Amino acid sequence: MAATERILYGLPISVYSCKLRLALALKGVALPETPPPGGYASATYRAIVPQGTIPALVEGDFVLTESDAIVEYLDETGTGRPLLPAEPRARARARALSRLVDTRLEPVVRALFPLVGAGQPMPEAAREALLRPLEMLEKLAGDGPFLSGLSSPGLPDCGIWAVGTVLETLDDVLGLDLPLPAMIRAGDGVPATAPHLATYRAVLSDWAAQKTGAA
Numbered sequence: 001m002a003a004t005e006r007i008l009y010g011l012p013i014s015v016y017s018c019k020l021r022l023a024l025a026l027k028g029v030a031l032p033e034t035p036p037p038g039g040y041a042s043a044t045y046r047a048i049v050p051q052g053t054i055p056a057l058v059e060g061d062f063v064l065t066e067s068d069a070i071v072e073y074l075d076e077t078g079t080g081r082p083l084l085p086a087e088p089r090a091r092a093r094a095r096a097l098s099r100l101v102d103t104r105l106e107p108v109v110r111a112l113f114p115l116v117g118a119g120q121p122m123p124e125a126a127r128e129a130l131l132r133p134l135e136m137l138e139k140l141a142g143d144g145p146f147l148s149g150l151s152s153p154g155l156p157d158c159g160i161w162a163v164g165t166v167l168e169t170l171d172d173v174l175g176l177d178l179p180l181p182a183m184i185r186a187g188d189g190v191p192a193t194a195p196h197l198a199t200y201r202a203v204l205s206d207w208a209a210q211k212t213g214a215a
């Protein structure tokens, strides 16, 4: 039986697309990204992916969104190196860390977007809201270079590297001078992910330059 074609919808600027791109790079799997037809909010894209979000993986009539679920599905279908450990507690911990990045850190980073080009300082409450999850994740990471706490990077690392790259850009553009933990840059030392992170940094910096009129 011929394998069903896999289509991965994503965009260069999207933080969750970046997370998945990093996961695929760590897995050693080449799965090129297709932009959502008409944009992710469009009726055309929603006719394919009802959730209207990216990334999305489509295999025939099987449509899967949510970056963590996509990575777990790829792991469980034997696609590339697994990014979650097999041992139940280590696996549960990796899942929890990944969700903490997505639910506690990413939304407060995203909330800073309107400040880019607005010429207004970051409110002190926003700084505190940002430092809280960063400190929590740093504590949970332990002493190693990776948030996953393992000797090789896994799913939670992909999330923190993608969100961390956005945060670094905002830190730079908005002059926030945030105490950014080293683990958000650990992907630059990993040969498989370093080029993707460099490209993402350039995409974000172009976006910021457009917003601030520096382009």
Ligand SMILES: N[C@@H](CCC(=O)N[C@@H](CS)C(=O)NCC(=O)O)C(=O)O
Residues within 6 Å of the ligand: 014, 015, 016, 017, 040, 041, 052, 053, 054, 055, 065, 066, 067, 068, 102
């Ligand atoms: N929890 C989802 C979040 C995906 C998400 O929010 N993607 C953004 C782009 S980075 C998006 O599609 N936004 C459009 C929308 O929410 O309508 C995941 O892990 O994939």
